[in-house]
Amino acid sequence: MAQQRKRTNGRTVALTSDRIIEAALRIADAEADLDRLTVRRLAAELEVGTMTLYGYFRSRDEILDGMADRAMGRMRLPAEPDAGPAEALRTVAYAFLAMMREHPSAAWLLASRVTGSPTALRGAMEAVLQRLVDAGIPGRIAVRCYGFLITYTIGFVGYQTPRPWGRLADPESIEQRRRRVHHYAGLPADEFPQVVKYADAIADLPSDGQFISGVEAYIVGMLREIDRKD
Incomplete structure (x- = not known):
């Protein structure tokens, strides 16, 4: 052409x-x-x-x-091998998060359509499954882990993207977070007692700490299941 x-x-x-x-x-x-x-x-x-x-x-x-x-085809996984299933699950979760942060549209593509792209399947599925299997996770469990981690990250990125105070430390984002805390804390306490009481924690829902907390809770459960399979 x-x-x-x-x-x-x-x-x-x-x-x-x-x-x-x-x-x-x-x-x-x-x-x-x-x-x-x-x-x-x-x-x-x-x-x-x-x-x-x-x-x-x-x-x-x-x-x-x-x-x-x-x-998705260019999703980056660290070259160093993982020291077991828990580290592999963290590696994959953080790689998904980095990819969808670099290109938020990837989360929307995955959430709204089924791609027929072989390159995307190699980069964001085949390579991920191989990573999990290489770390000692049985194949079918690895598939389930892949499914959870990618859908969890899609949902988290979709929630975090319009709420930059959750991850950015610039003055504007810090001010946005302060206003969110003020908003929640200023609600009628008789109608929203829990929201008012935990206004600061609620403002942190789109934070990276929230993402990590979910990943770590999932790892605990999956390690138990993997141990039962051994």
């Missing part, structure tokens, strides 16, 4: 499939709804016509699969 070209800041830039996917991820990561990523909007972002994009991707679904390829 002949490359399309556009002028940016006085220079000519080639339009490629990679640049289209990068732009799609940039738009989707900034939004809270994949429906806002339309072919028309993507074309406007790239300053080309919509039909130009169809020369690279036959449909919006193919663009979404390309986004899954990029985000």
Whole structure:
């Protein structure tokens, strides 16, 4: 296919499939709804016509699969082997969290559609299952662990993303957290006695500590099950 070209800041830039996917991820990561990523909007972002994009991707679904390829297919797992099942479960949980933080749209892709992308399956499923099995987790239990960790992370990222006070330490986020505590603490105590009493803890629900607490509780239960299988 002949490359399309556009002028940016006085220079000519080639339009490629990679640049289209990068732009799609940039738009989707900034939004809270994949429906806002339309072919028309993507074309406007790239300053080309919509039909130009169809020369690279036959449909919006193919663009979404390309986004899954990029985000999930490149999920990074540490090179060092894990020292047993518990460490492997932590490794996978934190890798899912890092991937979905880098590209929040990955969480929305996984929550809203089934991707047919072999690259995404290799990066975010096959490699993960192999990691768990290599750490000594029986195969079928490893599949269940994979299922819990990815769905738990999808839900957590979906909750945390619009609540930046849970993970960011910049002044704006700190101020947002302070306002949330003030909001919960200021509710009528006769109607919301528990919310008022634990306002500070409730404001920490979207924190990384909350994510870690859930992972650690799951690990305790799974280690017991693995021990029973031995």
